Amino acid sequence: MAPKAGSARVLYWFRTDLRLHDSPALAKALALSPKAFFPVFNFDPHYAFEQAVGARRFRFLLESMQDLSDEIRKINKNSQLLVTRGDPRRRIKELCEKWEVTHVAFEEDHNDYGRTRDAEVRQALEKAGIEIVSCEGHHLYPIKEVLKKNGNKPTTSMSAYQKAISSLGDVPKPTETPKSLPDPLAPGSDKVDMKKLFQLVDDLAPLNKDPGPPEVDVNHEKHGGQRHGDVTLYDTVAEKESDPFAVPTLKSLGMDEPQDNMCKPIRGGSSVALKRLDDLCKDPSYLATFAKPQTSPSTDPDAPSTTLLSPYIKFGCLGIRYFWHKTKETKKKHKGGGVTDIPEGMEGQLLFRDMYAACEAAIGDAFHGVRGNSMAKYFDWYLPDAYDDKGNKIVPRPRGDEESEKRLAAWESGTTGFPWIDANMRMLRQCGWMHHLGRHSTAAFLTRAQCFISWERGAEVYSKYLLDWDPSSNSGNWMWLSATAFFSQFFRVYGLATFPAKYDKDGYLVRKFCPELKDVPKKYIYSPHLMSDAEQKQAKCIIGKDYPAPILDEKEEKQHCLDRMGYGYKQKLMGDAKEVMNGSAEDKFRKGHGIPHPALFEKGRQDKKIPDWAKAPPADEALDGVSKENKDEIEPHETDNHDHEDNENDETDAKDVKAEDIGAADAENGEGEGSKESAAGSKRKSKSGEGEGDSKRQKKGGKK
Numbered sequence: 001m002a003p004k005a006g007s008a009r010v011l012y013w014f015r016t017d018l019r020l021h022d023s024p025a026l027a028k029a030l031a032l033s034p035k036a037f038f039p040v041f042n043f044d045p046h047y048a049f050e051q052a053v054g055a056r057r058f059r060f061l062l063e064s065m066q067d068l069s070d071e072i073r074k075i076n077k078n079s080q081l082l083v084t085r086g087d088p089r090r091r092i093k094e095l096c097e098k099w100e101v102t103h104v105a106f107e108e109d110h111n112d113y114g115r116t117r118d119a120e121v122r123q124a125l126e127k128a129g130i131e132i133v134s135c136e137g138h139h140l141y142p143i144k145e146v147l148k149k150n151g152n153k154p155t156t157s158m159s160a161y162q163k164a165i166s167s168l169g170d171v172p173k174p175t176e177t178p179k180s181l182p183d184p185l186a187p188g189s190d191k192v193d194m195k196k197l198f199q200l201v202d203d204l205a206p207l208n209k210d211p212g213p214p215e216v217d218v219n220h221e222k223h224g225g226q227r228h229g230d231v232t233l234y235d236t237v238a239e240k241e242s243d244p245f246a247v248p249t250l251k252s253l254g255m256d257e258p259q260d261n262m263c264k265p266i267r268g269g270s271s272v273a274l275k276r277l278d279d280l281c282k283d284p285s286y287l288a289t290f291a292k293p294q295t296s297p298s299t300d301p302d303a304p305s306t307t308l309l310s311p312y313i314k315f316g317c318l319g320i321r322y323f324w325h326k327t328k329e330t331k332k333k334h335k336g337g338g339v340t341d342i343p344e345g346m347e348g349q350l351l352f353r354d355m356y357a358a359c360e361a362a363i364g365d366a367f368h369g370v371r372g373n374s375m376a377k378y379f380d381w382y383l384p385d386a387y388d389d390k391g392n393k394i395v396p397r398p399r400g401d402e403e404s405e406k407r408l409a410a411w412e413s414g415t416t417g418f419p420w421i422d423a424n425m426r427m428l429r430q431c432g433w434m435h436h437l438g439r440h441s442t443a444a445f446l447t448r449a450q451c452f453i454s455w456e457r458g459a460e461v462y463s464k465y466l467l468d469w470d471p472s473s474n475s476g477n478w479m480w481l482s483a484t485a486f487f488s489q490f491f492r493v494y495g496l497a498t499f500p501a502k503y504d505k506d507g508y509l510v511r512k513f514c515p516e517l518k519d520v521p522k523k524y525i526y527s528p529h530l531m532s533d534a535e536q537k538q539a540k541c542i543i544g545k546d547y548p549a550p551i552l553d554e555k556e557e558k559q560h561c562l563d564r565m566g567y568g569y570k571q572k573l574m575g576d577a578k579e580v581m582n583g584s585a586e587d588k589f590r591k592g593h594g595i596p597h598p599a600l601f602e603k604g605r606q607d608k609k610i611p612d613w614a615k616a617p618p619a620d621e622a623l624d625g626v627s628k629e630n631k632d633e634i635e636p637h638e639t640d641n642h643d644h645e646d647n648e649n650d651e652t653d654a655k656d657v658k659a660e661d662i663g664a665a666d667a668e669n670g671e672g673e674g675s676k677e678s679a680a681g682s683k684r685k686s687k688s689g690e691g692e693g694d695s696k697r698q699k700k701g702g703k704k
């Protein structure tokens, strides 16, 4: 029943929607014409202790919360973001009771942990007679609707996703930013009194006393996290003293302020996001001719070749529908040709995000691992998630074989001896972001191309460092890159020296993030281990001393991975198969392919010496064209996500497919159109010169 106008006391619960513009849930809440309005952000201990989150992402979140609080205050000087702490299953209901709240409003979260949390909070509130006002707003289309249109099955390709949304009309228009917000009035008061509001909740039990923090803190340094100090955040229910409900500090989360020596910090906040988008829109041709495969991965957050809006989208600082419609409007102002479309154009990027979210919603929590995941092909990866007899994931993960652990650690720390991988991983750690194709290269390296380590490990490491970490996009893309789902051409790999050289012969990113290589000649910038002793001396970089020797043989391991992938593809075992569920799949695979584990690595390896077996071709070889040896390597125009989409019923025995057959196979399943168009598009551009300036800028440099 609709409340009497002016009688509702609404608690608006902000989570991944840290904005006031383009917020359908906020608009719905304000349509109740509330008498009192409490804009709450509750710091959930799940993210503090159970989800891997590094200091940079926490800092970004805290800045975004402060920005939101400032925006609220601009609209109503008596109001602010009311930050509380505690398990939301309990805390939200307690706040409602203390402040006599009649309605709780929020943007729905159909993602991962958010889904279960919301169901439980909803149940608790409904039991207490509190009304819920909610709707979707984190994606272009309501994910529930998309799912329904797709028969509640995952949208395993862009074409399946596009088909599902084809009858949903255009992306809904963004809602207006509210012009006013009601006061957060304590019960019985006509005037805002923050201290009184605080006193009302001060007697609630703080989490650190009841029930206490969880036993395992995945963000603590002893589990590879970035927490060195004590968490004091949960000593109280909210910040008190002179500034009640203030945004907490990083220190109270037990984390040190990150150093920003390599890049300017990526600052959080909706106002920063809107300014960034406005700046991008000043150059309509940038958005109109945006073609993802042509954007250079050899760029950093100081001058990225892509928008760098992902962290803002992740935290909801930027409304996705606002971004979509602004892009559409801006594109109309572009006068020249070369306008790009789905999938490689800007709208395509946003649709991929939705596609992964719809898949995640269809599969559920199992989407984030192999076991139980009906979309994920099973491979006997090294270092997979471990489960106990009851099927519960063991946290922290027990150590696996030493060689793979060593490789994983080298990958995470950016010390693999492959500069392209190392520069990208160091940038991830030091700046919190990586270009999409850097993510491609590092993800393929860890999984199907070189290390054969489970994508679950890669997703976990990314989740710690990425500012834009999003459960659906992260797990979905990791499955794609490991050829576990969405993409099946596992034999197409990224050359560790040849791929980056196609974008940047000079090695900008490597010289910046691996300063020990800054004087290495261009020719060796992506394969410094091929320098002679004299060349190493001259470059002031002794391999094995100043910079690590490669941790593995690129070619040997590629072959090993191809064999293992080929074997896996033939078995056609999915993550929800009985053998995977009961834990017998690994043994079955090992018996089948005959490779013992981990004896494979006991040949005596030469990690510290310059390996004479290192066969990665120097960068300049790549510039002469694709050699016979690396004809299966991915070309820049082929990196676009759409190029090698899986057919939904893909039963291809990929081991038997030759690279030369790809064109024919794509034409047959109708999925290759995007790639042909985009390849043709780039040729057209370079021949006629049309749009060349834009494409050059995207390839060469970045967008400030």
Ligand SMILES: Cc1cc2nc3c(=O)[nH]c(=O)nc-3n(C[C@H](O)[C@H](O)[C@H](O)COP(=O)(O)OP(=O)(O)OC[C@H]3O[C@@H](n4cnc5c(N)ncnc54)[C@H](O)[C@@H]3O)c2cc1C
Binding pocket: 292, 304, 306, 307, 308, 309, 310, 311, 313, 314, 349, 350, 352, 353, 356, 434, 435, 436, 437, 439, 440, 443, 462, 466, 468, 469, 470, 471, 473, 474, 475, 477, 478, 481, 641
């Ligand atoms: C292994 C791997 C893991 C990834 N993990 C994440 C993640 O946790 N969070 C995340 O937002 N993106 C993830 N991506 C996708 C993509 O790399 C980033 O969204 C993109 O690089 C962010 O930079 P940008 O904002 O400049 O992107 P732009 O190219 O400017 O694209 C605009 C927006 O489109 C969306 N987008 C673009 N590409 C993708 C994609 N492939 N999948 C989903 N959304 C996309 C993002 O919201 C992005 O901000 C991952 C990609 C890979 C290969």
